[in-house]
Amino acid sequence: MTQQLKPTARDARRLQTRERILGAAIAEFKSAGMAGAEVNTIVAAAGVAHGTFYFHFPTKEHVLLELERREEARVAADFARFLDEPHDLAGALTAVTALVAGIERRFGRPLFKELLALHFSPSRPESEDWTDRAVIVLLVREIEQASRAGAVHPEADAFYSAVFFLLGVYGVLSTNDDAEIRAATLDKLVASALRGLHIR
Incomplete structure (x- = not known):
């Protein structure tokens, strides 16, 4: 030991x-x-x-990278706590959407956009595999569990479904300033994702 x-x-x-x-x-x-x-x-x-x-x-980008890591860990911990309680897939998608939106509320739109730019930058200081992204891992696992339970079409790809859903959330949050429109669009995004996964 x-x-x-x-x-x-x-x-x-x-x-x-x-x-x-x-x-x-x-x-x-x-x-x-x-x-x-x-x-x-x-x-x-x-x-x-x-x-x-x-x-x-070493660079200002490394400061953002550290902030991104901490926020990823915080969101993942909060999401994991949510997933430990009784819920369905719709609730999980809604919860992770609210947690991501919370990052923007804490840091403001400009810094949130800087974080997203770094997140998707091909020149980010350090590259990571998707399995290093705890939120994606949790969401993929949740979709896989729903598939095993028969609530998702068996041919639905859990990884791509999770990634495209989160990309949609990031896109809505970073491109729309109107709170009511954003909320409605995020609700539609959840509904669309559920339809795409063939919830029965």
């Missing part, structure tokens, strides 16, 4: 510094957008030296 090493005071300070930089960077991204964000402004707000920023985050 491997013994866990207790973090040192230096490790704790390094983590605190990283968190300060991340918080300052998010605030700057909200204000100026990633392209317009100034590292000088970020380090001044975080109270660290210029080189300290690059020690923790």
